[in-house]
Amino acid sequence: xxxxxxxxKKYARHTAVDHISFEVSRGQIVGFLGPNxxxxxxxxxxxxxxxxxxxxxxxxxxxxxxxxxxxxxxxxGYLPETPPLYPEMRTDEYLAFxxxxxxxxxxxxxxxxxxxxxxxxxxxxxxxxxxKLSKGYxxxxxxxxxxxxxxxxxxxxxxxxxxxxxxxxxTRDLIKSLAxxxxxxxxxxxxxxxxQTCQQVIIINKGKLVATDSVNNLQNRARGAESLLVEVAxxxxxxxxATVKGRLERISGVTRVSFKDQRQNRSTxxxxxxxxxxxxxxxxxxxxxxxxxxxxxxxxxMSLEEIFLQLTGEAAQAPPKEEAVPAGASR
Amino acid sequence: xxxxxxxFRKEIRSYFVSPVAYLLLTMFALIFGFFFWNALGYFVFxxxxxxxxxxSFPMNVNEELIRPLLSNISVVGLxxxxxxxxxxxxxxxxxxxIELLATSPIRDxxxxxxxxxxxxxLYAGILLLTAVNFAFLFKYGNPDWKxxxxxxxxxxxxxxxxxxxxxxxxxxxxxxxxxxxATFGVCLLLWVLEWVSGYETxxxxxxxxxxxxxxxxxxxxxxxxxxxxAIFYVTVIFFGLFLTARSMESLRWRS
Numbered sequence: 001x002x003x004x005x006x007x008x009k010k011y012a013r014h015t016a017v018d019h020i021s022f023e024v025s026r027g028q029i030v031g032f033l034g035p036n037x038x039x040x041x042x043x044x045x046x047x048x049x050x051x052x053x054x055x056x057x058x059x060x061x062x063x064x065x066x067x068x069x070x071x072x073x074x075x076x077g078y079l080p081e082t083p084p085l086y087p088e089m090r091t092d093e094y095l096a097f098x099x100x101x102x103x104x105x106x107x108x109x110x111x112x113x114x115x116x117x118x119x120x121x122x123x124x125x126x127x128x129x130x131x132k133l134s135k136g137y138x139x140x141x142x143x144x145x146x147x148x149x150x151x152x153x154x155x156x157x158x159x160x161x162x163x164x165x166x167x168x169x170x171t172r173d174l175i176k177s178l179a180x181x182x183x184x185x186x187x188x189x190x191x192x193x194x195x196q197t198c199q200q201v202i203i204i205n206k207g208k209l210v211a212t213d214s215v216n217n218l219q220n221r222a223r224g225a226e227s228l229l230v231e232v233a234x235x236x237x238x239x240x241x242a243t244v245k246g247r248l249e250r251i252s253g254v255t256r257v258s259f260k261d262q263r264q265n266r267s268t269x270x271x272x273x274x275x276x277x278x279x280x281x282x283x284x285x286x287x288x289x290x291x292x293x294x295x296x297x298x299x300x301x302m303s304l305e306e307i308f309l310q311l312t313g314e315a316a317q318a319p320p321k322e323e324a325v326p327a328g329a330s331r
Numbered sequence: 332x333x334x335x336x337x338x339f340r341k342e343i344r345s346y347f348v349s350p351v352a353y354l355l356l357t358m359f360a361l362i363f364g365f366f367f368w369n370a371l372g373y374f375v376f377x378x379x380x381x382x383x384x385x386x387s388f389p390m391n392v393n394e395e396l397i398r399p400l401l402s403n404i405s406v407v408g409l410x411x412x413x414x415x416x417x418x419x420x421x422x423x424x425x426x427x428x429i430e431l432l433a434t435s436p437i438r439d440x441x442x443x444x445x446x447x448x449x450x451x452x453l454y455a456g457i458l459l460l461t462a463v464n465f466a467f468l469f470k471y472g473n474p475d476w477k478x479x480x481x482x483x484x485x486x487x488x489x490x491x492x493x494x495x496x497x498x499x500x501x502x503x504x505x506x507x508x509x510x511x512x513a514t515f516g517v518c519l520l521l522w523v524l525e526w527v528s529g530y531e532t533x534x535x536x537x538x539x540x541x542x543x544x545x546x547x548x549x550x551x552x553x554x555x556x557x558x559x560x561a562i563f564y565v566t567v568i569f570f571g572l573f574l575t576a577r578s579m580e581s582l583r584w585r586s
Contacts, residue, residue, distance in 0.1 A: 048434040049433075049434060050433050050434050052584065070436045070437075070438075071436075073434055073436040076434065078430070080427055080431075082426075084426070084427050084429075084430050084431035085426075085428070086428060087426070088343075088345055088348045089345075093344075097341055098431065098435075099435075100332065100333075100334075101431070101437060102434070102435055102436060103338060103563065105333075145431070282340040
């Protein structure tokens, strides 16, 4: 549905997109992932025929963005980072205007407008001015605008940016529900979003393609070995972590045990094993037979976040988390 | 063509849901009302005076009343035109809606024509206000309507040319004030270029004076349909719209 070959986009001084190639097949939701300034928006603007590529080719629904832009544009619904709304228009006027721009008219236009009102749950703001809508509604009207002409491809630039958690969920559900009829590319720098909504992920960093794979494969690939989190508790009184660690290490298949934490009589360990050995049963038995309690035993899948940092090699300069070291504290 | 109509309707609507159109119409009605009252008063005064002196040379409503008034309209138009065109593209660039237009299956030229025609239509609406004043002349006098019609045609052509230039300038910036200010400057310059012909007759002066939009309005205000002047305005319109198209295209290559 979308083919990008050796796409490069240079601006006056810097190269925003550097020889990127990827393919997206029909009906998929693809997450376009990268830190801010990685070249996500530029790539999307090339795909939507807004910017011409410096070199390389891009085709959407079989039409080259440079040679047959009008045909390609008919098959694309595009939501830029800020929804392109005219504040002085009413919602229904706006959708009628966009519908006409995209080539709809008459009864078909009316039908599609009714459809998107229902689909995007915006019927209750039908005759409100766009300038007066809340952020969540603006985003939904923006989405309604992308699907009004029932395009084959949807290109969404950070569709959940700046929404509150409930709105983010609603928007994600809406996007997922659209996947059946449309091929969707959505860009984001929020990793859980990709894990939750997308089947495939394309990671770019500083204009270069870092990885492109299905979300599952990517998680597997980065994991290599299986790793388990184990919490063991002593039945009466204290628990000697070193003893437990020694016992766990003797289980066959276990490659490494690392002590993580101890609270009163409970200790947590991270146990790594070879991928194909099924150590969980042995592990549980060993703990119980030694007279301890097994409080917790769960696989620790590597989150996309870790994969992402690993792939982009930016672990050192990762943005600080909200609850990170308070300002002024020093190590 | 259908797309031009879609854009045209959207632009006309946005002129009339914002205060822009009402402000321009009101301002113009007031200013022109004053001009009209003033010119009529002077016309009547001169008429009475010549009668009292007993030398009743014939006075022509077209020559001595309508013609200076048409020139007044064309000058007031210079001030209104920046206000009509400044938001056309600057606003779309500022709010990001230009991305919607640029990624829709319509041609740049259709967007440009739709916007320019909307601007011309608003100006024509403003001109229509003056018809109310002129209607009184037809009630109490007997002016030649053909001369007046040619005058109106000239005003429309002149405004069309300046509006095309204003549309072009509006594509150059995100800031409406800058677009308006620059358009005003260019309009003013195209007006005053004509002054050099008052004392200079060199080739340069003639070229400069030829470039002035006012020079070419002379014949229209006299009620003459001179093809060379009409061609001048049409050329400027094409040139302005052509520049707009190039500028829109370059947005894509630069941005």
